[in-house]
Amino acid sequence: MTTLYWNPKRTRAFVVSIAKFVGKKRPDFSIEDRLDPALVSTLKKLGVPPGQITHVQDGDATAENLREKFSQCVRGSQPGEQLIFYFGSHGDYTANRDEFWFSAYDDLLPFAWAFETIEKEFKGSEVLLFPDCCYSGGMVEMLAQRPKKSIAFAALSSTHAHNIAWNGWSFVDCLIRSLTGDARMDVGRDGHIDWDDLCRFTERHMAFLADGKPIYATSNGFNPQMRLSDVSEPLKNAEIGQYVQVLWENEWYNAEILDTSGEKYKIRYVDSDSSSDEWVPGKKVRGVTFERFWSGAAVEIQSSADDEWYTGRVLESWESLHFCHYDDYGPEYDEWFGPSRIRRKTSK
Incomplete structure (x- = not known):
């Protein structure tokens, strides 16, 4: 097993977020509520040295520039360091060749590029991979195909290897919550948030918010109990963080409970940001309902x-x-x- 604690001071981070693309081959994403700057800010506040963080956005994220900057990032690593890799963009999947691709600003980059660069140039011991794009689960599946190395890997995707993704910035929000001790992430209810908590929470959260099915895996002895943070403040009650449906204009909408007060609930709709948060009476809130189909149906x-x-x-x-x-x-x-x-x- 590898280390039990994430060590910010011994971490390098490569954060890529592409919301704008050259030409019209890829639709642009909304940038009004983008969270990659918040992720970078969180890493700095927690002690990751600014000089060890590489943040690349939009037009700067050409395929050539990403190759160069990622190589520079990992080439400067030292033994015992940890690496956080986040790549948010579009993704592609070539089914007949079982190949997966990130969309750079101007071209495609194969998922294999990240592994090859890490295995060739990273001198540290542990890598946390967070692909956030369509077909991102392909990167998780690739862990089993990589040659055995001294580097321990952990990977969590925003969706399955055969699924597109439409989650906005929800996946990044899960990462930030886990690093800052959000009690809703403490699935094991033991007062701290570890890798396994992050994966289990994100899996369920993304399924509810975006119909996505994140997958996760570890290799080469990565410790799934690696502690990312301690809970900053206990939940006021067990209802906070629960998923519900809220009645609005005769339609039921999926939402998450943020707070409670008597028989009222503060909720956030799954397809909205904090600007739409509101308090609603309990009579307009119900549990989530859906039709279940059995295997073989x-x-x-x-x-x-x-x-x-x-x-x-x-x-x-x-x-x-x-x-x-x-x-x-x-x-x-x-x-x-x-x-x-x-x-x-x-x-x-």
């Missing part, structure tokens, strides 16, 4: 590629999600579906 599923409905069958279910196989397609297209993208198969 024949269903209709909405493709993330073209939004068309296809027939398929359920392979497994988890929380509100179902992992399904498309009829007449290979397993490389299997993906997770949220409640709005799966329905009973209609008889013809």
Whole structure:
């Protein structure tokens, strides 16, 4: 097993966030509520030396520049250091070759580029990978394919290897919460937040907020109990952090409970930022409801590629999600579906 504690002073961080892209090949993301600056600020406040943080955004994140800056970042490392790698952008998946790609500002970068650079130039001992893009789970799956090295890896993705992602900045928010001791992240309820807490919370959080299915893995002896932070303030009550549905104009919307006061709840809608937080009476709040399909069930599923409905069958279910196989397609297209993208198969 590797070290038990994350050590900010012995950490290097490579943070890439691309919300604007050259030409019209990739749609731009909203930058009004972007959280990568907050992630970088958090790392600095916690003690990561500013000179050991590389933050690349938008037009500066060309494929050539990213290769150069990442090489510079890890080349300056020292034995015993830890590396945090975050890459937020679009992602691509070439199914017939099982290849995964990050979208740089102007071109594509293979996921393998990050591994190859780390394995060749990083002198430290532990690496935490946070790919945040469509098909980001491919980076987690690649851990098992990498050659055995002295470097211990841990990887957590924002979604599954075969799924697109539409989570806004929610994944980054989970990272910030885990590093700052947010009690909602303390899944084990032991007063601190470790790697396993972060992964388990993020998995459920992203499933509810974005119909995503993060996956995670470790290799080469990385300690899943590595402590990231201690809880800064205990939860006032067990309802805080719970997922609910809120009635607004005769429709039910998914939300998270932020606070309580008597029979009122302060909530945040899953598709909104803090500007839409509000207090609502308990009579307008209910538990989350969704239809459950059992393994083997024949269903209709909405493709993330073209939004068309296809027939398929359920392979497994988890929380509100179902992992399904498309009829007449290979397993490389299997993906997770949220409640709005799966329905009973209609008889013809």
